[in-house]
Amino acid sequence: MRYVLERIAFSLFALFILIFITFLLSHVVPGDPAIAAAGPNAGAEKIQLIRERMGLDQPFHVQFLTYGSKVLAGDFGTSWFTHQPIADDIMRELPPSLELVVLAMLINLVISFPVGLIAARYHGSSFDNGVRVVAIAGAGLPIFWTAILLQQKVAADWQLFPVAGRLSFAYRDFEGATGFYLFDSLAQARLDVFLDLIMHMFLPALALSLLFTAVGVRITRTSMISEFRKDYVVMARAKGASEARIMFRHVFRNGATPSLTVFGMQFGWMLGATVLVEEIFGRPGIGRYAVKAVTQSDIHAVVGVVLVVGLVFVISNMAIDLILFAINPRKARED
Amino acid sequence: MLLLALIGPYIAPFDPLAIDFRNRLVEPSWTHLLGTDGSGRDVLSRILYGAKLTILSTVTVIATVLFFGCILGIFSAFVGGTIDNFLMRIADVWLGFPPLILALGFAAALGSSLEAAILALIFSWWPTYARLSRMITVDILSKKFVASANALGVSTARKVTHYVLPNAFDILIIQVTLDISAVMLAISGLSFIGVGAQIPQPEWGAMIADGRSFTSKGWWVVTFPGLMIFITAMSFNIIGDMLRRELDPTLVTRH
Numbered sequence: 001m002r003y004v005l006e007r008i009a010f011s012l013f014a015l016f017i018l019i020f021i022t023f024l025l026s027h028v029v030p031g032d033p034a035i036a037a038a039g040p041n042a043g044a045e046k047i048q049l050i051r052e053r054m055g056l057d058q059p060f061h062v063q064f065l066t067y068g069s070k071v072l073a074g075d076f077g078t079s080w081f082t083h084q085p086i087a088d089d090i091m092r093e094l095p096p097s098l099e100l101v102v103l104a105m106l107i108n109l110v111i112s113f114p115v116g117l118i119a120a121r122y123h124g125s126s127f128d129n130g131v132r133v134v135a136i137a138g139a140g141l142p143i144f145w146t147a148i149l150l151q152q153k154v155a156a157d158w159q160l161f162p163v164a165g166r167l168s169f170a171y172r173d174f175e176g177a178t179g180f181y182l183f184d185s186l187a188q189a190r191l192d193v194f195l196d197l198i199m200h201m202f203l204p205a206l207a208l209s210l211l212f213t214a215v216g217v218r219i220t221r222t223s224m225i226s227e228f229r230k231d232y233v234v235m236a237r238a239k240g241a242s243e244a245r246i247m248f249r250h251v252f253r254n255g256a257t258p259s260l261t262v263f264g265m266q267f268g269w270m271l272g273a274t275v276l277v278e279e280i281f282g283r284p285g286i287g288r289y290a291v292k293a294v295t296q297s298d299i300h301a302v303v304g305v306v307l308v309v310g311l312v313f314v315i316s317n318m319a320i321d322l323i324l325f326a327i328n329p330r331k332a333r334e335d
Numbered sequence: 336m337l338l339l340a341l342i343g344p345y346i347a348p349f350d351p352l353a354i355d356f357r358n359r360l361v362e363p364s365w366t367h368l369l370g371t372d373g374s375g376r377d378v379l380s381r382i383l384y385g386a387k388l389t390i391l392s393t394v395t396v397i398a399t400v401l402f403f404g405c406i407l408g409i410f411s412a413f414v415g416g417t418i419d420n421f422l423m424r425i426a427d428v429w430l431g432f433p434p435l436i437l438a439l440g441f442a443a444a445l446g447s448s449l450e451a452a453i454l455a456l457i458f459s460w461w462p463t464y465a466r467l468s469r470m471i472t473v474d475i476l477s478k479k480f481v482a483s484a485n486a487l488g489v490s491t492a493r494k495v496t497h498y499v500l501p502n503a504f505d506i507l508i509i510q511v512t513l514d515i516s517a518v519m520l521a522i523s524g525l526s527f528i529g530v531g532a533q534i535p536q537p538e539w540g541a542m543i544a545d546g547r548s549f550t551s552k553g554w555w556v557v558t559f560p561g562l563m564i565f566i567t568a569m570s571f572n573i574i575g576d577m578l579r580r581e582l583d584p585t586l587v588t589r590h
Binding site for chain 2: 010013014017018021022025026136137139140141142143144145148149152211265268269271272273275276279280290291293294295297299302303305306309310313317
């Protein structure tokens, strides 16, 4: 219980730091917002007036408290380029991005765990060496470049997948209650829509996941190798347990724990990396929204995205840690 | 790679910024080994000049975070107690945030330019080194020879220069090699989005963004700069991995 409370306290602290960083970004770094808001021809009096109206004449900590309470109430301000409340914009753009990241994460896990486990089992073999080299090389892939190449070759030249968008033109009227179309299409028993969604998501998800998969394979492999070296594996072998049983029942279960923490962090990083792929594949999502906001110098919209991605990150890390604790209290505390 | 960055501008056959509309999107040939881009600029020359730009930016980021991160980390370790605890908690939280999105936020606040992207990455990357140098320092300060040095009244400055820094060198150099590729990917990524280097600057990420509109008519404009990023980042990863296998501490890579 003590661990759980400590973990929650740490997450709240992380949230505080997050709000502080975004406060710095939106209020301190860009210079005097009052001058920007007043426009180029404003006199000193007008600037002073605006400064008072925006609360910029207040002491630093008062401004921060005002900002913090607004953010916690879900008020991120209004976007300059969509003229909508930023919070609404983000709630609309978040589901497609989360869906994309979940699929990318699945690709990552489906590759990382088996490959890492087998490479560790045959540690030092040519397969293992091959895996190691590919994993190191893969960690140098520029995501946006792989995305463009995949789009150009696989989608445009070979026509195996759609080039861009979230859904085909035929389904443009599709609407769902949650905004998570994968879920909505299943709920409405529209299997055709579901498959169309997957076809549109596959290439962007693959491009997004390759770099993270390379890191994932490396982490899994390392932690499985150290697990294979432990005494209980020797013991199990001595007792005549089958190799498959040792691999799946013992090593995999224990060795997966440290890598799960990394995968939890990767979830947030992938969500951040959507800024590199969504624009290329013309998909709606917070990555594309952030890029648009940056090019329009809409600082509050960008900060809103930073906040939400950070929030998802804090929550997913806490969730992973608490799940690990629930599965194995003793081991979670050691890590 | 560093050699390429140094001599690149001298062996480049063309001016990387010279626009030549009669020779737009020329396929790779003997005159233009890697072809020309949508404004008729020579891709090979741009890549060679870009090597300097990309590597110089990366080195600037790493050198700065290494310097300030270590000062903070060593300071934190020597002070200890509540301040140490507080600083490291902040570093922990900061370290976890997706660096790309954090840098995007800083770049948006600072305005779009290569300098802004560099500064943004410095803001996002410092905790790695603060955390690492603090860990090393605490480890060294707990050694017996430091206890005897304390008894002899050795000054703090001398402890830092003679005990901490020499011992930290190996571990820091590995982390640096591994981070170079990550920082380089981040810089080119930011430039690709449009918040880093601006076209026509020959930065590799910006070149890819520029070439995107012609991918169907001129694959070489996008392919070669990307290949350069990939090869460079990969080389640093391989060097880092080799160094790590020599010394094998437990380090984390961020992406």
